[in-house]
Amino acid sequence: AQKITQTQPGMFVQEKEAVTLDCTYDTSDPSYGLFWYKQPSSGEMIFLIYQGSYDQQNATEGRYSLNFQKARKSANLVISASQLGDSAMYFCAMRVSATGTASKLTFGTGTRLQVTL
Amino acid sequence: DTGVSQDPRHKITKRGQNVTFRCDPISEHNRLYWYRQTLGQGPEFLTYFQNEAQLEKSRLLSDRFSAERPKGSFSTLEIQRTEQGDSAMYLCASSDLTGMSNQPQHFGDGTRLSIL
Numbered sequence: 001a002q003k004i005t006q007t008q009p010g011m012f013v014q015e016k017e018a019v020t021l022d023c024t025y026d027t028s029d030p031s032y033g034l035f036w037y038k039q040p041s042s043g044e045m046i047f048l049i050y051q052g053s054y055d056q057q058n059a060t061e062g063r064y065s066l067n068f069q070k071a072r073k074s075a076n077l078v079i080s081a082s083q084l085g086d087s088a089m090y091f092c093a094m095r096v097s098a099t100g101t102a103s104k105l106t107f108g109t110g111t112r113l114q115v116t117l
Numbered sequence: 118d119t120g121v122s123q124d125p126r127h128k129i130t131k132r133g134q135n136v137t138f139r140c141d142p143i144s145e146h147n148r149l150y151w152y153r154q155t156l157g158q159g160p161e162f163l164t165y166f167q168n169e170a171q172l173e174k175s176r177l178l179s180d181r182f183s184a185e186r187p188k189g190s191f192s193t194l195e196i197q198r199t200e201q202g203d204s205a206m207y208l209c210a211s212s213d214l215t216g217m218s219n220q221p222q223h224f225g226d227g228t229r230l231s232i233l
Binding site (some may be wrong): 004033035037042043044045047048050052091095102103105106107108110111 | 149152157158159161162165171194206208212219221222223224225226227229
């Protein structure tokens with residue numbers, strides 16, 4: 001079975017500072033993908049960034065980067081230059097995909113990020 | 118690309134009533150997923166379709182739940198004889214089946230169900 005653990009229920013960060021949101025995962029499958037989603041109070045889930053288990057480099061998407069440490073089974077999200085609009089719930093999710101095709105996501109419990117002035 | 122659309126956004130009903138939700142995926146996406154999210158938790162997988170075929174159902178999907186995707190486009194999720202524990206946000210997502218594992222699932226805004 002797959003499991004995602006997010007140990008930070010809530011985080012505060014000052015505007016323009018960087019913040020790291022932790023995510024650890026557990027799977028016995030060698031082929032998997034890790035995703036981060038943002039969920040504002042309005043409810044929609046917004047895809048942020050993806051890291052594949054065989055990717056050699058850490059993923060980056062604008063102000064988002066993923067600190068992928070495969071041996072530690074961690075995939076932490078780093079948000080640089082935080083903005084007030086970054087205040088939201090952040091979910092780490094995993095897809096186990098031995099064949100490389102799409103399948104269901106397993107989510108963590110999320111981290112609520114609050115950006116302050 | 119109009120995104121994933123869900124209807125209604127909110128549903129309030131009495132315990133024991135039946136409810137039906139609709140999801141319209143992104144038009145070119147052939148995979149459609151349903152998730153349930155309770156307060157303070159991440160989404161939990163319920164079921165998914167590839168075109169009109171329902172390929173997997175979670176154990177969370179009791180006999181009172183049924184999902185359909187009759188023409189491989191929109192999908193409906195019906196809950197019969199609703200119970201208090203059914204109160205949750207029901208999220209629909211779709212993705213493209215291209216064989217590329219990095220394809221994300223795109224989510225709708227969800228339907229929030231409240232059971233009185």
